[in-house]
């Protein structure tokens with residue numbers, strides 16, 4: 001499937017059209033200096049040097065239309081070309097099975113092909129250069145190297161009929177990565193805990209060692225607050241078996257801890273009242289922790305580090321700096337790389353203890369290589385978020401992993417099918433206050449909802465209707481549900497590879513209990529499970545019974561639907577993240593019960609996942625103030 005082309009898409013195709021048909025014609029004619037290049041056949045040719053704004057050059061290019069892809073490759077190669085009209089349109093027959101998803105057997109076969117071709121998933125290397133290399137020569141070599149790399153991946157994709165992530169194609173972004181690697185003593189790959197291998201490039205680890213064998217790698221499994229202890233244990237086993245240097249971290253928890261610290265400090269001065277978000281009792285004052293008890297090795301394998309511990313780990317894992325004679329002392333350089341949205345900015349924000357980089361759910365915010373002086377010893381190098389080449393089973397999988405954007409989605413049945421198969425029906429019903437009507441097993445149903453059944457139920461419960469026919473607007477429902485899934489409001493963590501395979505539903509079973517529901521919806525899961533389906537039907541909405549034609553009544557209907565479902569304490573809102581972050585300068589000063597508990601949990605060695613389940617119990621008898629809670633580290637510059 002070719003995604004709709006962005007209005008802002010750049011590329012030679014657009015430029016040619018503009019040149020030819022006059023748009024910006026006069027400016028294009030004077031746009032750049034002539035550059036003399038030589039292609040691989042030794043033929044000389046002249047190009048105009050592009051003089052684009054820095055932000056245009058750094059724009060991430062991941063998916064290109066066929067023409068742009070072709071022209072861009074030609075541009076990189078500096079070749080002339082002729083176009084040929086191709087006629088390779090695939091027709092997909094829609095039958096019972098969702099054509100956008102794989103059957104279990106197909107998935108196994110695809111994964112085997114992934115394994116067989118895994119070593120072909122490389123990152124582009126920066127070509128060799130030395131003092132004698134001119135900038136022009138280096139530029140040419142870099143382009144040639146990138147071109148060869150792209151050709152290799154295109155071949156891999158076509159010959160083996162494999163689907164790849166929409167990997168970064170912009171040479172400027174790769175140049176940033178090359179610089180970050182060259183500069184760093186320790187390269188930290190940040191990945192999303194929900195699917196660490198999807199976001200990891202093991203070839204990047206190899207490349208780091210190729211650049212300089214003394215450099216080290218660290219895999220930072222961020223968003224670990226979304227995992228259960230058992231899940232962290234399983235992944236720790238896997239990483240250890242594979243010899244991967246890893247650690248668990250949660251930028252979200254760390255941020256809450258920073259905020260809680262700052263607020264606790266303020267509360268020392270004034271007897272402030274805390275805003276408690278739920279019914280859990282929160283101690284008014286945190287007492288200093290007497291001493292830190294030694295942690296056992298199991299705990300070290302799976303614990304989620306605090307920011308202080310993470311900084312210490314960086315220094316521990318980075319090689320000792322060996323200065324050459326006459327060389328001035330320098331700080332240890334830590335390079336942070338990863339896909340967009342894995343939480344690089346959040347990790348850096350948590351580390352510096354103050355908001356310096358904007359945090360956003362939109363991919364591709366960090367677009368320039370930045371250095372941040374974290375302390376007297378550590379300097380962080382933040383690389384733009386970039387998608388590494390990796391295999392994917394389906395585009396639907398890429399959407400669910402947040403790698404393909406939801407807003408540009410045209411085919412939503414595949415991703416919705418994945419959500420429906422992963423998140424238990426009862427849990428979806430309890431989260432959204434809806435009844436999912438599924439096809440009876442005797443009529444060919446599988447006992448679990450299809451994506452469409454979930455979407456219809458959601459659209460009906462929210463009053464989303466299509467224009468004209470007024471049927472449930474599944475496409476609109478899909479956008480909401482998929483965004484909730486990508487954000488982690490509907491949680492699913494991929495198990496590590498194992499033989500025999502770990503059952504994913506069992507692996508995730510602890511994520512669908514009452515404690516993972518929004519506070520005001522707790523209790524409904526148990527209630528629902530105890531009520532027979534027929535009884536539930538009498539209070540819940542039924543996709544076939546509710547008319548969605550009456551647009552002005554939609555809001556009222558939605559509210560009344562949810563009230564019916566949830567009784568008097570009904571809540572039509574969305575599930576709140578257990579550790580959702582609402583940043584504001586003022587917000588920092590408002591210590592909430594939840595944030596205070598997070599800090600206390602981390603400082604008192606309580607598993608944050610456990611904390612959510614048994615919140616109140618942990619705080620009986622009072623909690624203590626963390627030792628060494630201090631102000632954030634000041635920046636050098």
Ligand SMILES: Nc1nc2c(ncn2[C@@H]2O[C@H](COP(=O)(O)OP(=O)(O)OP(=O)(O)O)[C@@H](O)[C@H]2O)c(=O)[nH]1
Pocket residue numbers: 222223224225226249250251252253338339340341342343344345346347358359360361362363364365366384385488579581
């Ligand atoms: N639950 C949870 N969410 C997190 C964590 N870290 C980051 N997030 C969320 O993930 C989203 C992306 O975080 P960012 O820090 O902007 O990601 P990034 O990698 O810097 O993204 P780019 O700037 O696009 O490269 C935000 O919505 C964060 O709130 C975490 O540890 N736990």
